[in-house]
Amino acid sequence: MTEDDTGSRTVAVIRRTPFTTALTLALLVIAAATGTLTAPASQQPWFERVATGLPAFVEGRWWTVATSPFFVDHPLVLLTLLPLVVGGIGWAEWRFGSLRTIGLFAAGHVVGVLGAAGILALVSPSGWPWAVRLSQSYDVGPSCGALTALVFAIAALPSPWRLRARIAVGVWTGISVLYLGQLHDLEHAVSMAAALAVSGWLPAFRRPAGRPSQREWRLIALSLLIAIGAIQVLDLMVPYDGPLGANDPVSSFTDVAIDVVVIALIANGIRQGYRLAWITALVLGFFNIATAVVVLPLLPLLVEAGVLDSPAEVVGLVLAPAVFWLGLVVLLVLARGAFQVRLRKSHRRLDAEALTREQLVERLKRCGGGTISWMTTWDGNRRIAAGETGAIAYQSHSGVAIMLGDPIVSAGGEGGALAEFERVAQHAGLVPCVFSASAAAAEARPAGWRSVIVAEDTIVDLSGLEFKGKAWGPVRTAMNRASREGVEFRMVRLAEEPWNVLAQVRAISEQWTGDKGLPEMRFTLGTVDEALDPEALVGIAVDGQGDLHGVTSWLPVYGAADPESGETRIVGWTLDLMRRRDGGFGPVMEFLIAASAQHLSEQGYEFVSLSGAPLVRPEDAEAGPVDQVLEQIGALIEPLYGFKSLHRFKQKFNPRHESLHLLYRDEGDLPRIGIALTRAYLPDASLRDLVASAASTASAGAPA
Template sequence: MTDRDRPPAPGADSPAPAPAGTARRAMHLLRRIPVTLSVLLVLVVAGLVSGGFTSPSDQAPWYETFAYGLPSFADGRWYTVATGTVLVAVPPGYLLILPLAALGLGWLELRRGSWLTAATFLIGQVVAVVGTAFIVAGFAAFGSPWADELATQLDVGASGGVFAAITMAAFSLRSPWAGRVLLIVFAVVTIGVLFIGTLADIEHAVAVVAVMLVQARAFSRPTLREQRFITWTVLLAVGAAQLILVLVPAFGPFGASDPGGAQFVDVAIDAVIVLLLADGLRRGIRLAWIGAVVLGALNVLGGVLAFLLLTLLDALGSDSDAAELADSTARDALTLAITTSVLWLGILIWLVITRHAYRARLRRRLPGARDAQSPGALAETARELIRETGGGPLSWMATWPDNRIFLGSDPATAVAYQTHQGVAIALSDPIAPDDLVGETLVEFLDTVERAGFAPCVFGATERARAVIPEGWRAVQIAEDTIVDLPGLEFTGKAWSPARQALNRAEREDVTFRMGVLAQQSRRVRAQVDEISAQWVGEKELPEMRFTLGTVDEALDPEVRMAFAERDGQLEGFLSWLPVYGADGTVAGWTLDLMRRRAGGTFPAVMEYLIASSALAFRDEGAAFLSLSGAPLARSTPASADELSPIDGWLDHLGAMLEPAYGFRSLHRFKQKFRPRAEPLYLLFADEGDLARIGLALARAYLPDASMPELVRMGASLTR
């Protein structure tokens, strides 16, 4: 426990109470939303004056004088657009409109300012009320029973302006969240009009559509992922609406329906099928697309038949036998079928337009990938490409058997990756020349999305971060530590830890040597296995993998091993992975395994091994050493202003994991060698994928961990 975490001693001076700072922040926030506060104040005052908080306004004798609608406008009472806006029909309505107004107007005002908020609310409310009157009058002129009834009704409320504000605020979000929020809002108001059909539902739809038309230039062509998201959202909305309709009475443009009845079983089965298809469409599965097209076609055909039957029943309504057939249950079922078929027609058209987004197989696999079923061929392919094109500090890990290789269209390009939990995790930068990194990365990400995986890149350097597609995000998840070797000398006070380790090793007859593990004697290899087994045995979980190698990977003949020995006994060892340059020669080395003998008699063995390795590689002409990145650690903590919410969460996660894994302690240890820092990033397209990406990374690092082991780890971290 740090001093900051320790509670103050009795009698000690306590810091200033937190509420003071909280109050200041609250006042600052309130000063930024004067329009929102004004609207809320007017609604509350009008409710108190009219008695709307305690009794229904629509039952009051003055209601017709102040409510808006076709009857009021026909009598010339246009002022009701203003008076009706500040009223609420029934007391429970305040529980909805006040929070909704605070959210919608406050959100817009904080993001876009007071003037735009005021204009959006006022104009949106007027357009919603007047536009609804024109729509109802138009439908009534064509003999719509639904519009005929609405033409006699009045309404009050500010919800039209509030929906306009919510829609305008959604446009202020960055992609893809702007499109997603707009889609949800549009789905809500569309279903409201088609299935419920009150004046308020039409007002909401008019306000939303009006703002969308004004902001039409802000729309862009949806990406492959967004096309699937639109389909998924709309299908779920339709399924939910159908279920609600058989439970709640409705009266929409296509007629009325009552809850219950025989259609409940049909709708429930339809909703289950929709749920299954929606999940497959979200993942881009071709079979799900075919099923959705078939289901949509059947619903549209059913709607056409229902319309014909309903027309026939109306034509035969005077016949006594026909009247028996035209009972309310039959009409309810036909009405519901017609209404849902309209939505299914739109979905069917969308499915045809976006058919290229659904090409993934039920058993997902990336085309152009060579997987771990042939580890020898995989490793050789990766080796050849790395030698030809060069790579970064993590590139040699592509040769490890757990990884797969995506072969780019250019023969000199590839991407190492793993798939877990429906996520394709690319390992660091593409293996490609500098001028092809962006093209290779985009090709891989596009292939991944078409195959139905969520893509991400783990351990990317600035080279890959600079060429990520528009809309992608990058968060720092580690920091590589690079030691430049040319001219390296362990002189001066800053190098005293390394120098002291070298001097002590000389005094205590500890020797250093480099070698290839596969070429060592049985005695040495047995000690390497013994030390590793001791190290792994101290952990609660199996040995971690992905970017952390094991002794098996150290047997690679191109991997160099650094040994510290005394009297024939290993005190510790390191493994170094080659980093090739573009000219086909080894430019540097990356640290992988770090193992010391439990109970060893030379405590500075790690400092000694790293310092000796640096001198040996310097003399061979290598340019640098990478001491590898410590996850969730930084040399210089970012300020609060620089931290995004995701960065803040990762910082908290790093602190939580520190007692179990010591990532930050390891990072501090590496600072003894005065490295320069190179950030490593997680690249991803969508914050909505972060939960899945986190699970996929956990499985990549701990592929052999059982569920009980993971649960125990989570419990220990929580404690």
């Protein structure tokens, strides 16, 4: 990127966020002019004239509501405040525009400072030490307005990022006000609570409400568990004086260490819904609650015995964690159905009726399928029922359940099958996704799921197929040359061929595999074993001496069975295996594919699919968040398998294109899905093998 490009982008950002830019500059300029860049503002003689707080309002200094946002209490506060201003206000301004953002900022600031002052005016007469202390405090800064703008920007996020961000802001604000308990912490809590309530009430931000999903229950429990761990560390290291009481760091290191270590051990289990982690969290929670119940009544006795000067010395230490543990225990009990995953991987299968290969084949022939549906019959896939007549095939790698292709269901049943797959996968503690789904399945994906194009299925329609015209020149050339050189085409069932043909097929395939330095890929790419399937057709090119020059295998594509007679039918064929002999007939692949298409056209089939090259997407497709992950995987494998080159080769047959999609819950799943896809395609290869082979191929300058 050139300096001109960088400058143009900077100018564009400033034009889009003038209020954020102006406020940031004002904070810096005022801090420099008043000396608060190097000294706290609270030590300046004019501080009380510009700061908000209950004393200022009691004395009639209402103008401080307008002056306080432009000052910062301490120089170090700028380090945390400026990211909040730029991130919160800037994001809101980019999303909602300057005028609306100014309104949100002003409203949040006013509600925060006046709301906190009102609360203190009501509760300080009770003599509550915390409230009395805060009723005499002052505060400056734009954080209430910035936090409000941030909460409204979060409300515009899609699910589940909206919930995650709200939890993060809520936990941070809650810990701050309950433990640190400064005036600005109370103001933040008031402004955030108001912003959350209003953003959920306004029609523009309202989202359908309902019972949290299993995933959301686990996420909320994880957030609260992490918050408790942070609180335990605060108890040990940080003195505080909040509404739950005062604390000098007198916690037992052993007690805190045990809690924190246990939390660290079970946190990932809570995220994945393990039953054992749920039980452990409940036991730890009940233990901490019981400790508080036992200790609190003994405090007066400890004071009488002279062990403590006042119960206030430890009441915060005992009561505050117990409040959070009680909240976590209640949550875990309410969400108990979300924590049913067994610890042993061998037991973490999808809770659905398992199908044999024969049962899946029968359902596939009855319901029909897509161009890659026959791949679900291959070894390595697990198969479950989808309703009474449908089926789903998936593989489990790295904690991800990858459904292969569309669910095998009757037309219109994709949505229900995908929703059920999501439910049972999450119940098993697995991340659900669908690889190489059709456009119809992408449209029927569960609410909140994302879709991104990962490949193009290349389809040649067979009706009236003729290799005429300039576009078919390379194909005609290959067929004419084969005729001149005595290379013939045969369409066979490989399992029925004599041993010498099968031996040549295996030799050609082993030679191709050896050149790669890696095992043959799996998942959506078949091997000779899959070509031996009696249902598969195999095209071979043989010369006059019986030498095999190339081989292609074709998988059946079933249409829905006739509703009256129940007769099943094959509507097309999908290209799978492509192997050629080194030093053999040059354009053998062009010849084999063209001859196969011509043969299948004469047999009355509707189309052939040349299949979509894995991890290849159309150049003009809209960029999505998964692109970088797929590009990295594709770049790693491209020197070895040449997917992009293969995709370009298929364009010689003038196909039409249909997009294949990756369906996933949200962007947080993408890193794990990327790893899982790599394992699905190369289950026997280590990461070291991939890197070493790619490096050696690149250094040798080997063609794809």
